[in-house]
Amino acid sequence: MLSRIFTGLLLFVSINTTAQQVHAGFTQVTNYLIYYPDGYNTDTTRRWPLMVFLHGSGESGSDVDKVKVNGPPKLVADGKKFPFIIISPQASSPQVGFPPLQVHALLADVKEHNRVDPDRVYLTGLSMGGYGAWKIAQEYPEDFAAVIPVCGGGDTSLNWKLRYMPVWNFHGGKDMNVPISQSDDMVSSLRKYNPTIRYTIYPEVGHNSWEKAYDTDSLYTWMLSQTRFRFHETNPDPASLKLYEGKFLDQRNDTLVFQSDGKQLIVWPAGAPDDKLPLKSSGPGRFYINDRMLTEIVFPSGKSKAPYFTLYDRNDRKVCRRVK
Amino acid sequence: MLSRIFTGLLLFVSINTTAQQVHAGFTQVTNYLIYYPDGYNTDTTRRWPLMVFLHGSGESGSDVDKVKVNGPPKLVADGKKFPFIIISPQASSPQVGFPPLQVHALLADVKEHNRVDPDRVYLTGLSMGGYGAWKIAQEYPEDFAAVIPVCGGGDTSLNWKLRYMPVWNFHGGKDMNVPISQSDDMVSSLRKYNPTIRYTIYPEVGHNSWEKAYDTDSLYTWMLSQTRFRFHETNPDPASLKLYEGKFLDQRNDTLVFQSDGKQLIVWPAGAPDDKLPLKSSGPGRFYINDRMLTEIVFPSGKSKAPYFTLYDRNDRKVCRRVK
Numbered sequence: 001m002l003s004r005i006f007t008g009l010l011l012f013v014s015i016n017t018t019a020q021q022v023h024a025g026f027t028q029v030t031n032y033l034i035y036y037p038d039g040y041n042t043d044t045t046r047r048w049p050l051m052v053f054l055h056g057s058g059e060s061g062s063d064v065d066k067v068k069v070n071g072p073p074k075l076v077a078d079g080k081k082f083p084f085i086i087i088s089p090q091a092s093s094p095q096v097g098f099p100p101l102q103v104h105a106l107l108a109d110v111k112e113h114n115r116v117d118p119d120r121v122y123l124t125g126l127s128m129g130g131y132g133a134w135k136i137a138q139e140y141p142e143d144f145a146a147v148i149p150v151c152g153g154g155d156t157s158l159n160w161k162l163r164y165m166p167v168w169n170f171h172g173g174k175d176m177n178v179p180i181s182q183s184d185d186m187v188s189s190l191r192k193y194n195p196t197i198r199y200t201i202y203p204e205v206g207h208n209s210w211e212k213a214y215d216t217d218s219l220y221t222w223m224l225s226q227t228r229f230r231f232h233e234t235n236p237d238p239a240s241l242k243l244y245e246g247k248f249l250d251q252r253n254d255t256l257v258f259q260s261d262g263k264q265l266i267v268w269p270a271g272a273p274d275d276k277l278p279l280k281s282s283g284p285g286r287f288y289i290n291d292r293m294l295t296e297i298v299f300p301s302g303k304s305k306a307p308y309f310t311l312y313d314r315n316d317r318k319v320c321r322r323v324k
Numbered sequence: 325m326l327s328r329i330f331t332g333l334l335l336f337v338s339i340n341t342t343a344q345q346v347h348a349g350f351t352q353v354t355n356y357l358i359y360y361p362d363g364y365n366t367d368t369t370r371r372w373p374l375m376v377f378l379h380g381s382g383e384s385g386s387d388v389d390k391v392k393v394n395g396p397p398k399l400v401a402d403g404k405k406f407p408f409i410i411i412s413p414q415a416s417s418p419q420v421g422f423p424p425l426q427v428h429a430l431l432a433d434v435k436e437h438n439r440v441d442p443d444r445v446y447l448t449g450l451s452m453g454g455y456g457a458w459k460i461a462q463e464y465p466e467d468f469a470a471v472i473p474v475c476g477g478g479d480t481s482l483n484w485k486l487r488y489m490p491v492w493n494f495h496g497g498k499d500m501n502v503p504i505s506q507s508d509d510m511v512s513s514l515r516k517y518n519p520t521i522r523y524t525i526y527p528e529v530g531h532n533s534w535e536k537a538y539d540t541d542s543l544y545t546w547m548l549s550q551t552r553f554r555f556h557e558t559n560p561d562p563a564s565l566k567l568y569e570g571k572f573l574d575q576r577n578d579t580l581v582f583q584s585d586g587k588q589l590i591v592w593p594a595g596a597p598d599d600k601l602p603l604k605s606s607g608p609g610r611f612y613i614n615d616r617m618l619t620e621i622v623f624p625s626g627k628s629k630a631p632y633f634t635l636y637d638r639n640d641r642k643v644c645r646r647v648k
Contacts, residue, residue, distance in 0.1 A: 021400045021410075024387055026354040026430045035345040064347055076345045086345075099425050106350045155639075185576070252509070315479075 007017040022301075030106050031064040032089040035076050035299060037152075040085070040115070049084035049224055051109060053290040054125025054211075057094035064090045071214050073124055083221065085114060091128070098125070099130035102138035107143060119228040124148035126210040127178060134186060141165055141294055146226035150210045151175055153182025156189035160317055163193035163296065164229040170213040172205030198222075219289065231291040236281035238262050243304050244285070248320040250311065256320060267297075354430050355388040358439075359400050364439070366410070373408035373444035373548055376431060378453025378460075380534075381418035388414045395450055395538050406544065409438065417451070422449070422456035424463035431467060443552040448472035450534040451502060458510060463509075465489055465618055470550035472543065473500055474534045477506025480513035484641055487517035488553040488618065492546060493539040496529030522546075555615040560605035562586050567628050569607070572644040574635065581643060594646040609633075 038050060044181045053073060068077045074090045087110055091097050101226050111118060123144045126131040137147040138158040146166040165189065171183035180201065187199045198220020200216075213219065241260035247270065248256050255270035263289055268276045278289035285299035286308070295313050300308040311318045356480040364372060377397060383390045392401045397412045411434055415421050435442060447468045449457040454476020462482040468512040470543075491514065497506035504525065511523045526533050535542065561647050565584035571594065579594035589611055592600045603611035609623035609630070619637050623630040635642045 019393070021357050021359040022395060024356050024358045024411075026356065026433050028352050028429065030350040030352075032348050032350065033345050034348045068345070073345060087348075101423050105352065109350050183574075220528075252505075319472055 013146035016192045029091055030102060031062070032087050032106065033064055033067055033073055034088075034110070035073070035086040037083050037085065038081055040308025044115070045140065047115050049122065050110070050114075050116045051082075051084055051086045051124060052103065052275050053086055053088045053134075054098050054103075054123075054202055055090065056089065056127035056129055057091075057097075060091045060093050060096075060128075062090075062092065066090070070212055071129075072124075075214060084120075084224070085110075085116065092129060096252065097128055098136065100136040100295065101111050103132070104140045104143060105138050116133055120145050120224065120226075121228070122148065122223050123148050123225070124150065124154065126150040126213075127152065127207065130178070137162060137165060137167075140229075142292060145228040145305065146223050147225065148185075148213075149183075150213045151183070151207060152186075153178060154186055156185055159186065159190040160193055160312070161294070165194065166196065166226045168198040168200070168219065170200045170205060171200075172209035173201050173203035174206045175209065177207040228292075229294075231280070231282045231288045231296075233280050233291070235263065237284075240266050240284060244299055244307060244309070246247070246305070247323050250318045250320045281295045331345065337609070338484055351355065353387070354413055354426060356411050356430065357391055357397055358390055358409040358412075358434070358438075359406065361409065363406050366388060367477070368439070368541025370440050370567065371441035373405075373446065374440045375408055375410045375446045375448060375547070376427065377410055377412040378447075378456040379412065379414065379449035380424050380453055381415075381421075382416050384415045384452075386414075386416065386422075390439040392412070395453075395534055398447075399538060407419045408444075409434075409440065418452060420548075421452055422460065424460040425486070427456070427460050428464045428467060430503060444469050444550070445552070446470050446547050446550070448474065450474040450537075451476065451531065454502070461489060461491075466552075466616060469552040470547050472537075472547065473507075473510075475502050475507070475531060476510075476536045477502060480509055480511055483514040484512065484517055484636070485618070489518065490520065490550045491518065491545065492524070493527075494524050494533050496531060496533035497525050498525035498530045499533065502532040552616075555604065555606045555612045555619075555620075557575070557604050558607055558617070560588065561608075564608060565589050567630060568623055568633070570629070571646045571647050572633065574642045579647065 029284065037048060048097050051072065053071055055067050056070060059069055067073050067088045067090050072082065072086050076082065076086065089103065089106055091223045105122065108114065121144055123137055131154055132147040133147055133149040134152055134154030137144055138161045141161050144165065149167050150170040151172060169183055169187055173180055187197055190197050202212055205212060219323045238260065244265055245258050245260055248258065249254065256267055257270050258265055258267050265278050265279045267279060277289065279297065280287065282288055285301040287297040289295050297309050297311055308319055308321045311320055361372060374395065378396055380394060381393050382394055391397050391412045391414050396406065397409050400406065411431055413427065431445065431609050434440065445468055447457050447461055447487050449594045454473040455478055456480030457471055457473040458476055461468055462485045465485050468489065472492050474494040475496060493507055493511055495504045497504055503557065511521055514521050526536055529536060568589055569584055572582065574580065579592055581594050582589055587607065589603045590600050591603060603612065603613065603621065606612055609620040609625040613619050621633050621635055632643055632645045636645055
């Protein structure tokens with residue numbers, strides 16, 4: 001039965017069935033490998049970059065040493081040194097794979113207990129782990145500075161969440177396990193939002209594109225030069241702010257009121273003027289709340305009295321139309 | 325930091341930072357209350373119905389006794405008897421809420437270690453837990469026989485997944501915390517797929533609609549009369565099967581070939597005739613693979629050489645169009 005999310009579920013139920021309503025606990029263990037770079041133990045003031053590596057379906061199970069069969073954990077086992085921490089969680093089964101929440105929680109825990117640079121956390125994976133990398137990045141874009149999926153694929157309809165994510169995708173042109181169309185679709189869909197996406201195809205390689213990919217030294221150079229996205233505040237032109245004033249209706253028929261105070265745009269739900277929220281500007285027609293959250297309001301640029309804006313929030317993209 | 329999925333995360337990291345690549349474990353504990361009905365310990369041959377109860381945001385935290393403040397756990401604490409098992413997990417914080425995967429895994433574990441009737445598992449919750457109930461049912465419809473959200477809301481675009489789910493929804497007409505429009509939207513959207521949905525509004529009640537809802541005895545009678553959905557196999561008319569023969573293209577440009585062998589419809593991906601899959605019929609133009617999985621193929625009924633069909637799979641609804 002599919003009761004184990006990750007591997008090695010350590011059951012720990014302390015119940016007393018003679019009482020009527022009793023306390024109980026359900027315990028889950030995620031097994032993972034962790035690699036520390038040279039110097040981690042001696043240079044204790046520094047915060048280090050971290051890479052999350054997600055293995056392929058064949059390495060699933062409860063023996064975490066299986067994870068060393070491919071990818072960075074194999075290179076480490078063979079003696080290669082990397083200048084960053086690597087964590088490699090093991091999925092209990094291909095059916096369970098890598099649930100985004102589980103990886104997010106594991107990562108948060110690793111960050112809490114190790115000297116990790118939160119602005120330089122990277123996500124990669126191969127095959128099943130490539131699918132995992134796409135999915136986890138889409139669910140938690142704020143966690144990562146860059147994503148490197150290898151011979152995976154995913155849900156193209158969520159790629160708007162990766163509009164600010166540096167991505168380098170790899171695939172073998174003759175992959176018979178995961179057709180290259182899976183990567184083609186993700187890349188072409190994402191490119192609309194994110195023109196800087198990198199895509200390396202090895203035309204003559206089958207499913208095992210990971211060996212060449214993880215042997216690419218420039219991959220790590222590129223990766224380490226990426227830092228987690230943040231909005232940069234710009235000074236808006238007070239006259240242009242006037243263009244965005246007005247009332248807008250979202251799909252839920254909630255009305256939002258936008259007004260300028262001469263310096264910034266302020267928004268509140270109609271009928272609740274006490275809930276005023278100042279917006280920061282990141283460019284013409286672009287506004288945000290918090291420089292780390294990807295919540296963003298985007299007006300079509302340069303249009304006077306723009307008829308709509310797009311609201312990107314954590315879970316959704318909404319188009320809000322201007323009303324009287 | 326958001327590293328605790330549920331409450332009482334019991335940290336258990338066994339790492340040795342002098343080695344280069346080492347084993348580690350990340351442990352999470354979900355605390356919950358469990359109630360056993362009278363007779364559970366003596367009648368050990370029977371399998372029992374089970375209700376999952378999800379509390380409101382105020383009861384989040386690490387003291388699981390807080391969960392007894394409202395709803396069925398409160399009624400039990402006050403001496404009420406129910407003829408079914410109740411599990412009441414505690415969310416660590418309102419920010420974390422009730423992640424569907426976590427509740428799904430907890431439920432699977434409880435089913436594995438208790439005498440639960442898998443066809444009579446019910447899901448309910450109030451306020452934050454009402455949102456949780458909608459979301460978890462949408463993510464894991466195969467888990468539940470019925471869902472009872474109280475003053476919650478959710479994502480209407482996923483309601484197609486609840487097309488076979490018995491639902492009884494409650495809300496107070498004067499709720500200022502969760503506007504009744506949240507329930508209205510869910511109910512009117514779901515009714516298109518599922519006309520039997522029940523909706524009880526208490527016009528004069530504010531946010532606390534749960535007291536009245538959980539005091540409604542007929543709620544439990546109705547609930548216990550529901551069993552988990554399964555497709556029922558029908559004998560298709562061989563002539564009608566001919567109508568659905570042909571090639572169809574899905575949105576990913578994958579071609580599916582449908583052919584009848586006179587008794588049933590058979591499908592395979594074009595170019596892979598070895599992957600033939602027989603479909604069972606559940607009525608005119610309706611086909612399924614497994615009577616418990618909600619994967620379903622629906623042709624527009626009564627149309628000769630139907631121009632398309634809708635494929636419902638675990639995560640997606642696809643419209644596949646007929647091609648030459």
